[in-house]
Every structure is written in C-alpha cells, then in structure tokens.
Amino acid sequence: MTLSLLFQHIVNALSLGSLYALIAIGYTMVYGILRLINFAHGDVFMLGAYVAFYGITLVSLPWWAALLVSIAFTALFGIGLERVAYKPLRDSPRISIMISAIGASFLLESLAVLIFGGRPKGVPVPDVLSKVIHFGSVSMITISLIIPLFTFALLGVLVWIVNKTKTGMAMRAVSTDIEAARLMAVDVNKVVSFTFGIGSLLAAFGGIMWSFKYPQLNPLMGMMPGLKCFIAAVIGGIGSIGGAVMGGFLLGIIEIMIVAFLPTLSGYRDAFAFILLIVVLLVKPTGLLGKRQAEKV
Amino acid sequence: MKATTGKRPFALTRNRLLTIIALAAFAVLAIIANSFFDAFMLRVFNMCAIYIVLALSLNLLNGFTGLFSLGHAGFMAVGAYVCALLTMTPELKEMNYFLVPIVPWLRNITIPFLPAILIAGLASAFVGFLIGAPVLRLRDDYLAIATLGFGEIIRVLITNAQPITNGAQGLKGLPRYATTFSVWVAAGLVTLFMVLLMRSSYGRAMKAVRDDELAAEAMGINVFRVKVTSFTVSSFLAGVGGALLGHMITTIDPKMFTFMLTFNILLIVVLGGIGSISGSVISAIVVTILMEALRFLDEPMNLIFFKTEGLPGLRMVVFSILLMVMVIYRQRGLMGNKEFSWDMLQGLFVKKGRKEGDHV
Numbered sequence: 001m002t003l004s005l006l007f008q009h010i011v012n013a014l015s016l017g018s019l020y021a022l023i024a025i026g027y028t029m030v031y032g033i034l035r036l037i038n039f040a041h042g043d044v045f046m047l048g049a050y051v052a053f054y055g056i057t058l059v060s061l062p063w064w065a066a067l068l069v070s071i072a073f074t075a076l077f078g079i080g081l082e083r084v085a086y087k088p089l090r091d092s093p094r095i096s097i098m099i100s101a102i103g104a105s106f107l108l109e110s111l112a113v114l115i116f117g118g119r120p121k122g123v124p125v126p127d128v129l130s131k132v133i134h135f136g137s138v139s140m141i142t143i144s145l146i147i148p149l150f151t152f153a154l155l156g157v158l159v160w161i162v163n164k165t166k167t168g169m170a171m172r173a174v175s176t177d178i179e180a181a182r183l184m185a186v187d188v189n190k191v192v193s194f195t196f197g198i199g200s201l202l203a204a205f206g207g208i209m210w211s212f213k214y215p216q217l218n219p220l221m222g223m224m225p226g227l228k229c230f231i232a233a234v235i236g237g238i239g240s241i242g243g244a245v246m247g248g249f250l251l252g253i254i255e256i257m258i259v260a261f262l263p264t265l266s267g268y269r270d271a272f273a274f275i276l277l278i279v280v281l282l283v284k285p286t287g288l289l290g291k292r293q294a295e296k297v
Numbered sequence: 298m299k300a301t302t303g304k305r306p307f308a309l310t311r312n313r314l315l316t317i318i319a320l321a322a323f324a325v326l327a328i329i330a331n332s333f334f335d336a337f338m339l340r341v342f343n344m345c346a347i348y349i350v351l352a353l354s355l356n357l358l359n360g361f362t363g364l365f366s367l368g369h370a371g372f373m374a375v376g377a378y379v380c381a382l383l384t385m386t387p388e389l390k391e392m393n394y395f396l397v398p399i400v401p402w403l404r405n406i407t408i409p410f411l412p413a414i415l416i417a418g419l420a421s422a423f424v425g426f427l428i429g430a431p432v433l434r435l436r437d438d439y440l441a442i443a444t445l446g447f448g449e450i451i452r453v454l455i456t457n458a459q460p461i462t463n464g465a466q467g468l469k470g471l472p473r474y475a476t477t478f479s480v481w482v483a484a485g486l487v488t489l490f491m492v493l494l495m496r497s498s499y500g501r502a503m504k505a506v507r508d509d510e511l512a513a514e515a516m517g518i519n520v521f522r523v524k525v526t527s528f529t530v531s532s533f534l535a536g537v538g539g540a541l542l543g544h545m546i547t548t549i550d551p552k553m554f555t556f557m558l559t560f561n562i563l564l565i566v567v568l569g570g571i572g573s574i575s576g577s578v579i580s581a582i583v584v585t586i587l588m589e590a591l592r593f594l595d596e597p598m599n600l601i602f603f604k605t606e607g608l609p610g611l612r613m614v615v616f617s618i619l620l621m622v623m624v625i626y627r628q629r630g631l632m633g634n635k636e637f638s639w640d641m642l643q644g645l646f647v648k649k650g651r652k653e654g655d656h657v
Contacts, residue, residue: 031438035438037438037441037442085621085625088625089624089625089628092628093628094437094438095359095365095571096624096628098365098438098441099563099567099620099624100621100624100625102560102563102620103617103618103620103621103624104617104621106560106613106616106617106620107614107617107618107621109613110610110611110612110613110614110616110617111610111614112610113610113613114610114611114614118610223556227445227449230442231442231446234439234442267453267456267457268453268454268457270449270453271449271450271453271454273446274446274447274449274450275446275450277442277443277446278431278432278443278446278447281432281435281439281443282431282434285434285435285439
C-alpha cells in the first residue's frame with residue numbers, strides 16, 4: 001500500500017466519520033433529553049436527502065439553495081414528528097414510546113416508497129463538489145474534503161449553542177432532570193422541539209452530503225446509517241455530544257480501514273459496528289464518555 | 298381460539314365443554330380449509346398458525362419477562378436454515394449450491410421433518426443462550442439495540458458463510474413439510490406450552506422479574522437465570538417458527554430475515570396485548586389475514602373519483618399507522634395483559650344486558 005493510497009483512505013474515513021457523527025448527535029441529544037431512541041432518525045436523514053434531490057431536479061434550484069430549503073423543511077418535520085408520535089407518550093412506559101418510534105420509522109420508510117418510489121434514484125452531483133483535486137500523487141474529490149470541514153463548523157456552532165446560550169442551558173437542565181427544570185420555569189416542550197429541530201437539521205445535512213458522496217437515493221437508505229449512528233452514539237456514551245462525535249469518527253475510520261486493509265472481510269462490513277457495540281456495551285455499558293448513572297429504584 | 302385450552306383447571310364443566318366444542322369446531326374448520334380452500338387461502342390460513350408460534354415466542358420475552366428484544370428474525374433464520382439443511386436431499390443441495398459447493402459433512406445428511414425441526418429449535422436455543430448470557434446484563438433500550446445488533450450479525454454471517462448456507466442465493470425448493478396439520482399442531486402445542494409455562498413457578502418468576510426486578514431478587518429469584526431461561530426458550534420457539542416458515546414458503550434467503558420480519562411480529566404482539574397469550578393468538582390470526590386482505594391497497598385501484606396505478610407501499614403505511622395509533626391511544630393492545638375466558642365473554646354480555654336494563 002502506497003502512502004498516497006493510505007492518505008486517500010484517511011480522507012475517506014474522515015468524511016464517512018463526519019457523516020456518522022452528524023447523525024449520531026441527533027440520537028444522543030434526543031436520548032439525553034427524553035431517554036428515547038428515535039428510531040425514525042435514520043429516516044429523517046433519508047428525507048433530507050430526498051427533499052434536496054427534488055429541489056435540484058424538479059424545481060431546478062441551485063444545489064446550495066436546495067440544501068438550505070431541505071434542511072429547513074427537515075428540521076420542521078422533525079419537530080412535527082415529535083409532536084405527533086412521541087409527545088402523547090411522554091409519560092408512558094418506555095417500551096410504548098420505543099414501539100411508537102419503530103412505527104414512525106416504518107411509516108416514514110413506507111411513505112417514502114409510496115411517494116418517492118421504491119426504485120433507487122441517481123443524484124446529480126454539482127460540479128463544484130465532484131471535482132477531482134490533486135495534491136502531488138494524492139487525488140480526491142472535493143466533497144470528501146468539504147464534508148469534514150462543514151462538519152467541524154457545524155459542531156462548533158452546536159457546542160456554542162449548548163454551552164453559551166440560554167436555550168443551551170435549558171437543554172442541559174432538561175437533560176439533567178426534567179422535573180426540576182420544569183420547576184425552574186424551563187419550557188420543556190420548547191426545549192424538546194428545539195432539540196428535535198437541531199437533530200433533524202444535522203441529519204438532513206448529513207443526508208444531503210451522503211447523497212452527494214454516494215450519489216444514489218432509495219427509501220431505505222437511512223436504515224443502516226441510522227442504526228450505525230445510534231451505535232456510534234452508544235459507543236461514545238449516549239447523552240454526550242462529544243461522545244457521539246467520537247463514536248461517529250471511530251466507527252467511520254474503523255469501517256473504512258478494515259475494508260481497505262482486510263478486503264476479504266468486506267462482506268462483514270455491516271457487522272463490525274454491531275460487534276463493536278456489543279463489546280463496548282459489555283465492557284463499559286455507559287459508553288466511552290458516558291457518565292455512570294445511579295440506578296433509580 | 299386454541300388459547301382457551303383448559304384456561305381454568307377447576308372451572309365449571311360448562312366452560313370445559315365450551316372449550317372442547319370450540320376446539321372441535323376449529324378442527325372441523327381446519328379440515329374444511331385443508332380440503333376446500335384454494336392454495337392461496339390455505340396458505341394464509343396456515344400462515345396464521347406460524348405467526349401464532351412466532352408471536353408467542355416474542356411475547357414470552359417482551360410481554361412476560363419484560364425483556365425488549367428486537368433480534369427475533371435472527372433466531373428464526375437460524376431455525377429455518379438448520380431445518381432446511383437437515384431435510385434437503387443431497388440432489389436438492391447439489392442443485393442449490395452451484396456457485397460454491399456445499400461443505401462435505403452436510404452434503405449427505407437428510408433426516409425427517411420432526412427431528413429436523415426439533416434440532417432446528419435446539420440450535421436456535423443454543424444460539425440464544427450464547428447471545429443471551431452476555432447481553433442480558435443490559436437493560437431496556439440497550440438490550441433492544443444489542444439484540445437488534447445480534448440479529449443483524451446472524452444475518453450477515455449467514456450471507457457470508459457461503460459453503461454452508463449458500464450465501465445470498467438462499468435455498469430454494471425446500472420440501473413442503475409445513476402442512477395444515479403440522480403447523481396447527483405446532484401452534485396448538487406452543488400455545489398449550491405457554492399456558493402451562495405461565496402457570497408454573499417459572500412463569501410466575503418471569504412475571505415477577507418483569508414487574509419489579511429488585512423485588513423479585515429480594516424474594517429469592519435468580520433474576521439473571523430467569524432472564525436467560527426465558528431468552529433461550531423464546532429462541533427455541535422462534536427457531537421452530539422460522540423452520541415452519543421456511544418449509545411453508547419453500548424458499549429461504551438472508552434478506553427474508555431482516556428487521557422487517559421482527560417488526561411484523563412485534564406488531565402482532567403489541568396489537569394483541571403485551572403479556573397476553575390469547576391476545577397474541579387472536580392478533581396473529583387477525584393481522585395475518587389483514588396483511589393479505591389489504592394487499593389490494595398495493596394494487597391498481599379503481600375508486601369512483603380517480604384511478605390509482607397501484608401504490609406499492611400503501612399497505613405498510615396503513616400498518617405502521619395502525620401500530621402507532623394503537624400504541625398512542627390504546628397502549629394495552631386488544632387484550633391488555635388479560636386472557637380470554639368464557640367467563641369474560643359471559644361478563645361482556647351480562648354487563649351489556651345490565652346497561653340496557655338501566656336505560657329502561
């Protein structure tokens with residue numbers, strides 16, 4: 001393996017890791033606040049990609065405009081989803097809310113089959129993003145560089161929101177203790193909506209970038225990335241944003257590197273994440289950066 | 298229907314009589330179905346029985362032991378594959394494995410259906426035990442996601458173990474052993490087993506673990522062992538169900554055993570009532586028939602105002618909405634965690650009568 005090839009693998013791993021991290025954040029934030037695995041998150045990711053696709057092909061928007069429209073739409077959609085599917089169940093047993101989440105996921109998938117059609121669609125990748133650039137002997141597509149850059153920018157904004165703004169403080173308060181936060185006059189519903197909005201926004205961005213990097217859409221495209229990103233969030237320590245980012249990158253890098261260095265194992269590609277998950281859960285059930293929670297009786 | 302088997306051992310003879318009549322009526326129905334239904338209807342009828350087995354096996358975990366497991370499709374896959382490999386004739390195997398030849402030690406094994414299905418169940422139970430022992434330390438969401446993960450891993454392994462499982466090509470032309478008789482006998486036995494299990498001390502221990510783990514532990518129940526037992530037994534039943542499914546459809550491939558299949562069974566369990574045997578039985582029959590009856594939704598329709606050109610996916614949309622509405626508005630499902638009994642049926646009518654009387 002030459003050095004330039006290795007470098008290409010690293011860039012690929014970083015961009016895949018970035019995408020995983022973006023989606024994993026949505027899982028971890030929602031779980032941190034509601035203790036809910038939002039199974040439909042992967043399908044929100046799919047929706048984002050489709051909306052941008054139709055923005056480009058049907059309405060012939062420039063790609064960046066389609067991206068913005070799709071992100072805004074998907075964020076609103078995420079908020080709506082919470083209102084309809086999760087809010088009525090907020091005080092129910094967790095099994096009910098999880099079943100509702102699974103139902104929502106399947107509903108979105110079958111709606112996508114119904115509305116967008118089950119056949120895969122080719123994505124017209126904008127020229128700016130598909131240009132091949134050369135650094136000496138290393139050549140890569142611009143999108144692979146752009147993804148990590150945008151991801152880090154978005155992460156910066158997110159960290160600022162969570163740590164420095166009043167809304168962020170409210171989010172942290174709700175995630176620590178929902179009742180106490182309510183007593184402190186935090187509008188829990190607003191915080192939950194905001195969280196779903198941000199999570200869906202990041203997922204939509206991830207979905208659109210994914211569709212530019214792997215230019216094919218199908219209604220079930222969110223399933224595997226969704227599962228893997230949930231795993232990334234668990235590995236990093238669910239509830240912790242830093243953990244989700246770390247888990248996302250870890251998963252992306254491991255996946256690309258194993259396929260690159262041990263091609264015979266590439267058939268097992270989708271199983272790695274699960275194996276890693278189970279190992280982490282058994283060794284350190286709270287994840288790498290998770291806090292140990294006292295068990296409530 | 299079958300769930301009524303001896304619901305109350307010391308009840309009035311009237312109830313027993315009713316049970317016997319119901320069972321006899323059902324047997325007659327099965328015989329009629331077997332000889333007069335067309336192939337499609339008979340298949341749906343038998344599918345009901347298989348889904349009863351599968352729903353009960355998932356309900357044992359989700360409903361009675363409180364372990365939310367999402368890896369059921371994986372155990373079904375193990376059962377289906379083991380049973381198929383044991384019953385296929387060498388010539389059939391030769392025909393299926395045209396890309397990569399089958400491993401020699403499997404080539405010449407052919408055994409009858411009954412031992413094959415039991416071995417399939419045991420193999421599945423063994424896998425369940427291996428997975429359960431480490432994973433059952435986890436709780437709630439973590440358990441759900443870890444079992445989901447194992448389900449996927451099993452599927453990926455099956456896809457890649459080509460010399461044994463024929464990989465993604467799957468196995469075609471399995472002997473159709475899952476006849477009306479065998480599937481309904483299996484469903485009846487599993488239902489009876491569940492009823493007896495839930496009345497035994499094991500069943501009570503499982504319910505205790507579900508309701509309050511700490512309290513159960515304080516009462517001297519070995520919580521971990523109860524969980525592993527429940528998981529293993531459930532895997533056994535899932536393996537049997539998977540084997541029946543394989544020999545009914547006569548074709549199996551790894552794509553069949555995705556999370557979608559687990560979802561279908563979960564739907565049945567939730568609709569029927571988490572923690573109700575009769576609920577699962579009734580709901581398995583209703584959902585299976587509905588699933589087939591609603592196939593028209595996917596086909597071209599001619600409504601009076603507009604024509605649709607076939608909407609593939611509409612059926613699943615309807616089912617997802619059904620599941621969500623059920624969970625949001627009636628979390629307990631059809632039966633809640635109660636069981637069907639003749640007294641309950643009578644109670645329904647009596648209450649109704651009284652109400653009508655009040656009006657007058």
